[in-house]
Amino acid sequence: GAVVSQHPSWVICKSGTSVKIECRSLDFQATTMFWYRQFPKQSLMLMATSNEGSKATYEQGVEKDKFLINHASLTLSTLTVTSAHPEDSSFYICSAGLENEQFFGPGTRLTVL
Amino acid sequence: GENVEQHPSTLSVQEGDSAVIKCTYSDSASNYFPWYKQELGKRPQLIIDIRSNVGEKKDQRIAVTLNKTAKHFSLHITETQPEDSAVYFCAATETGTASKLTFGTGTRLQVTL
Numbered sequence: 001g002a003v004v005s006q007h008p009s010w011v012i013c014k015s016g017t018s019v020k021i022e023c024r025s026l027d028f029q030a031t032t033m034f035w036y037r038q039f040p041k042q043s044l045m046l047m048a049t050s051n052e053g054s055k056a057t058y059e060q061g062v063e064k065d066k067f068l069i070n071h072a073s074l075t076l077s078t079l080t081v082t083s084a085h086p087e088d089s090s091f092y093i094c095s096a097g098l099e100n101e102q103f104f105g106p107g108t109r110l111t112v113l
Numbered sequence: 114g115e116n117v118e119q120h121p122s123t124l125s126v127q128e129g130d131s132a133v134i135k136c137t138y139s140d141s142a143s144n145y146f147p148w149y150k151q152e153l154g155k156r157p158q159l160i161i162d163i164r165s166n167v168g169e170k171k172d173q174r175i176a177v178t179l180n181k182t183a184k185h186f187s188l189h190i191t192e193t194q195p196e197d198s199a200v201y202f203c204a205a206t207e208t209g210t211a212s213k214l215t216f217g218t219g220t221r222l223q224v225t226l
Contacts, residue, residue, distance in 0.1 A: 034213055043202060043216045044157065092158060100145070100208055103155040 002028055002098050006105035013084055020080045021108045023050075023094030028110055029074035030096035035067075038091040038107075050077040050094075084112045117205050119217030126193050127225055134220045136203035137185040143205040146186045147214070148177060151200045160201075163189070164208070179225040193224045 001048040014020050023033055031052045036044040048069055049057040056069035063106040081088055093107040116139040126132050138146075142163035149157035163170045163186065170177050174193075179186040187191055202218045203217040 043218045044214075046213050046215070049213055055161075076182050091154075095214075097212075101159065101162075102214060104158075107154075109154070 002103045004094065004096050004105040005021050006092075006094055006101045008108060009106060010109040010111075012111045012113065015071070015085050016083055018023055018080055018082045019084055019110060021077070021092055021094075021110075023077045023095045023096070023105050024077045024102075025098075028096070028098050029080055030077075030098070031074060031098045033071060033077040034102070035069065035077070035079050036093045036095065038093060040091075044093060047079075050079075052077075081110065083109070086112045088112050114203055115143055115215040117203060117215050117217040119203050119220060121220060122218065122225070123221045125223045125225060128193060128195060130193055132188075132190045132193055132222055132224075134188045134203070134222075135185060136187070136205075136217045137183075138205040138215075139184065140205070140207075141184065142207050143215075145206050145208040145212070146177070146179060147204050148175075148182065148188050149202045149216075151202060151219075153200075156165055157202060186195055190191070190222075193222075195224050195226065198224045 005024045007022045018073045027102045035047045038044045050071040052071045058064045071077040085096040089112045094105045095102040119136045147162035150160045151157045161175050174191045176189040201220045204214040206212040206214045
């Protein structure tokens, strides 16, 4: 149990376009999900906390208008990178909590050309 | 907010030797400390965790110790094997599935034959 999926697993896009990443909890409901970004050889940095039915809480320095988060159901949160630029290229990972443990999705590798 | 420091950044040990990774945290309210193993391009996998009401926890070749007074915790891997080679992250949070994790900077462990 406690499986979190992400889609797509990788995406390549042109600069200026928007990309949507989905995070799903497959066998449990998650009122809260988290979005992390990981640059090569670096740690996971929390971008925002996604709350079902309400606005996301963004970490300091993360532009909420650039990284749009929607948590419309208890099993789905989406992260949209708007007007993507090469510096947004990174590994994006979501997680969801269940019984005091966080379960991570497999990650989405975004490459912006 | 919480700040987690992790040392060393890289660690090379011979197969069969022990490996120790240390972390310190800043927020005395943190009471849950998980350790994750991440292989290249994969999601972080929880390998062991400890809560603040416990000083030590062991699971086969892996153990974690916690010193609440000094605000530091350590991961110990004994009888290392090549498959232990990966990046290890410590993290800290105040318990609850809705609690965000603050990660350490990571330790790249290389187990050589």
